[in-house]
Amino acid sequence: MKRLLFGFLVLIFSFGRAQEYNPDDVLTQNYEHILSYHSDIDITKDGTVTVAEKIKVYAEGNRIKRGIFRTLPTSRNLNGKKIKVKYDLISVKKDGSKEDYHTEKTGDDLIIYFGSKDKILSPGIYEYDLIYKTKNQVGFFPEYDEFYWNVNGNLWEFNIDEVSAKLTLPENAELIQTS
Secondary structure (H helix, E strand, O other): OOOOEEEEEEEOOOOOOOOOOOHHHHHHHOOOEEEEEEEEEEEOOOOOEEEEEEEEEEEOOOOOOOOOEEEEEOEEEEOOEEEEOOEEEEEEEEOOEEOOEEEEEEOOEEEEEEOOOOOOOOOEEEEEEEEEEEOOOEEEOOOOEEEEEEOOOOOOOOOEOOEEEEEEOOOOOEEEEEO
């Protein structure tokens, strides 16, 4: 990242209704959904990306029975080439405590399943934390570098009330475009 110019594109796909969150409404709405989804994204000079996601959900026991899952792509088009992408899982938590999880690779996706097959969740609000590192996510071009990231993914079956992200660039990097 010598060039210090950095193109940043973040896609936020929240296919659900955007609405203001009121905790009292959750219990009367009586449907499973994601209350909030926040990502802290840190990029180093060598292009390593560390992502910390906080996903707060309301579970009724219908589709969210043991926990949630997060899908991440295992390949991407980078500089005109299909590149394999790997993820190093650092931490998986539920409500601040270490959470059981397992992963599965299907097609071009890595699926991270939070929870245990032996434990059913009681209806209520849960906050999941996922921290991982990944490489091959930054495109290095002659005039600029580009980070193209889908903050919350697009395979959720639930409405998402609120999506947010915070991006931290390497020291002295200059943001030239967002989209």
